[in-house]
Amino acid sequence: MNADTAYFIPAALLLIATLIKLWALLKNWQDALLRAVCAVLFIAALVFTTAAPPVLALINKATGVPNIAAPLVYCVLTAFDGSSIVLLIHWRGNEDEARTQKATRLCVAAYGTIMAALCVLFALGDAPVERLRDLDTYYARTPYIREMIVLYLAAHSVAALTMLVLCWRWSRQVPGTLRVGLLTMSVGNLLTFGYDVLKYTAITARWLGRDLDWLSTDVAFLMAAVSALVIAAGFLIPPLGQGATSRLKALRRFRQLRPLWLEVRTAIPDTSQAPLHWWAPPELRLMQLERDIHDALLRIGPCCDRELGAMVYTQAMTRYADHSRALIVADAAVVTAAVVAKRSAQAGGGLEATARWTISSTKDTADLVSMSLALTHPLVQATRTTAPPERDSVF
Template sequence: MSPGTIFFLPALLLLIATLIKVWALLKNWQDTLLRAVCAVLFIAALVFATAAPPVLALINEVTGVPNIAAPLVYCVLTAFGGSSIVLLIHWRGGEDEARTRRATRLTVAAYGAVMAALCALFALGDAPVERLRDLDTYYANTPYIREMIVLYLVAHSVAALTMLVLCWRWSRKVPGTLRAGLLTMAAGNVLTFSYDLLKYTAIAARWLGGNLDWLSTQVAFVMASVSALVVAAGFLIPPVGQGATSRLKALRRYRRLRPLWLEVRAAIPETVQAPLRWWAPMELRLMQIERDIHDALLRIGPCCDRELGTLVYGQAMERYADHKRALIVADAAVVAAAVVAKTGGGAGGSREPAARWAVSSTGNTADLMSMSLALAHPLVQATRQAAVPEGSRVL
């Protein structure tokens, strides 16, 4: 594997995550939180892209200044830490907007000052030998360069610990995918801080005359790659998870309403829009099927027999002694018989009954689903079979 591949791979994955969020942002450009998420993911991708040895060498060559890519990478890394904190502050929100603005300004000012200090320290120091992988340890004892290295690590550690504390505290107050995302980000920041500890250890070893450079050049990089991907996953889990949960709920409702839709489909006017294809968004398919059911129930309303409903309701009450359940079974039986009568399958064609039964299980989707499930009840099946003329019955 080439030296750049192990840097470009996480950069590519983070860039893909950025593009996914940008696609959502294009549909809702006014969402400031979504813009902040895109910025954080893009900066994370930029960290790995600029830290790749081939890119470092190119920057140094183009500028003609050995190791000038180092403060650039440190500044990008610092910007990532600061932007992550700002994102979490705005993500959490709260009633005190003034406090949120103050926290944001303080974070931006602090990390902006760190970035300015990193550039100043590099300008004051002397790093003539180009080091693409081990600059942290190679210049661990060089005046000003040493301070620059320690400063970026301290800023990085503060950001990781701040994110860890904020994510952990918030995760204890929220449920579902948001909690999962926060806990994932907390785990990612534990890995981030572990990266810093490895760097501190390797640098301290240099100060003491030892050599543990492999902790910085090998182990720490793996830790950084994993932590960046875990943190990015934490940012993506809530919106992706909430979207998946919403679609799953819509699918469940759709499947439970489908028996009722099939029951009343014959009463749906031919002018109504044809059912959407299977690849259409599930929310739209659910909306269409609910609309079709309500339209059909309105059309068969005059054929709903009150005498039949009262009879089935009494039979269901004898079985269950539960008013709600008995009413749903009665509604389902009346609807099944009314569809037969409305579509001309009954003996009397579309003759209206002496008194109409008011179908009450239409107030919300839950009631419709209950009535849909009740269509399989033996009382409903017997009622439907009795409504069909003898010559048309399926034996």
């Protein structure tokens, strides 16, 4: 691969990450934090785009000033550093809003001053020979240009270490995908600091009369690309992970509730919507399943036998001495028998008069799941083979 175009690979990947977050932002435009994440990812993509040698050459040619693209790239990189710290400050949040705002203003002022200083130092220096890949080492001993290079690296190092410390500390206080994302960002910022160390080493070698330019031009670039992608992944992991976790939970509950749905499906109204396809979002499939189950339970309500429920409840209490568990088993048994009674009534067998058992395991999805799992309980299975007592028909 051409080294000059290799810069566009991380730029493209970072732009894709930006578009992913932008898609979420379009659904929630008022989310200031999400807007900040999009801005940081976009600036990161802009860093690699402007740092690509073909783009550097284009900027220099368009302005007619040799190496004018260098302070531009350094300013974009400095803007990325400052915006990353500001984002993390607001992402974490603080009970003291005034303290958060003060830290934000301080960070913006500091990095804004650095960007201005970079431009001033370049204007004061003399860099007549265009260098597209090795400007840092080529001008390492040139007055003012040398200070400009050291200043942007120092600002970059401070940002990397600050982000590393903040992400590491915060990761110890939060669970789940947020913790994974913060740890990933910690690794990315450690790699970023490694990029700075390589640059410092190559520049120091120039000061000492040695040539280690390959550390700056080749190895440092590779480390910068990897670190940027790792940091971007750290930003993406929490929202994507939470979404994946939510879908997995919905899919798990859907599968757990399916036995109950199969049990009562003959009582589901004909007007109900046909089951969604398997590729539909799990959350929607779960909502439909729960709705169908609730509709079916309402329709079989008149067939729920209180005598049967009380009998199974007593037997379950004898086994477990647990009211909640016994009630769930009783509900499952009553539902199983009620479906059979409802089907028999629809077939012309008539509905037997009975005191009604109120199914209580419908308060939330967890209750329905427990009742669904209880369908395989021996006491529930026994109701399938036990003939109900004869009563007067109401039809």
